[in-house]
Amino acid sequence: MAKPGTAHDGRQREGDADRSLRTVRGRAPAEGPLALDRLIHERLRLGILSALAVNESLSFNDLKKLMQTTDGNLSVHARKLEDAHYIACAKSFDGRMPRTDYTITPVGRRALERYLDHMEALIRATRER
Numbered sequence: 434m435a436k437p438g439t440a441h442d443g444r445q446r447e448g449d450a451d452r453s454l455r456t457v458r459g460r461a462p463a464e465g466p467l468a469l470d471r472l473i474h475e476r477l478r479l480g481i482l483s484a485l486a487v488n489e490s491l492s493f494n495d496l497k498k499l500m501q502t503t504d505g506n507l508s509v510h511a512r513k514l515e516d517a518h519y520i521a522c523a524k525s526f527d528g529r530m531p532r533t534d535y536t537i538t539p540v541g542r543r544a545l546e547r548y549l550d551h552m553e554a555l556i557r558a559t560r561e562r
Contacts, residue, residue, distance in 0.1 A: 472517055473548045477510045482545045485537035493533040
């Protein structure tokens with residue numbers, strides 16, 4: 434595979450002599466305290482946390498409708514967030530119908546705030562270029 438800025442035969446491509454690849458300052462390492470939270474980074478889980486951050490609580494059916502997803506998909510992603518203590522699940526009955534309600538936990542709110550701060554920093558660093 435050719436290096437960036439070179440033709441397949443290894444020669445410098447015309448117009449690329451002065452061009453070099455730049456990295457985004459503030460890019461997250463794969464691990465450590467500055468790493469991007471991979472649990473939140475998945476689209477549906479980010480959506481669940483965001484919806485719960487602006488609502489006191491939401492039922493399973495409310496979340497399913499908001500996220501436009503299936504029962505199985507929502508339950509798998511909600512379980513991952515619950516296992517990480519980012520959301521809490523309360524099961525009850527409404528008459529004879531089972532009802533599942535979700536709320537964001539303080540741990541989940543802090544994780545979402547860190548994630549959003551990190552993404553805002555990446556956006557700022559990218560736009561500065």
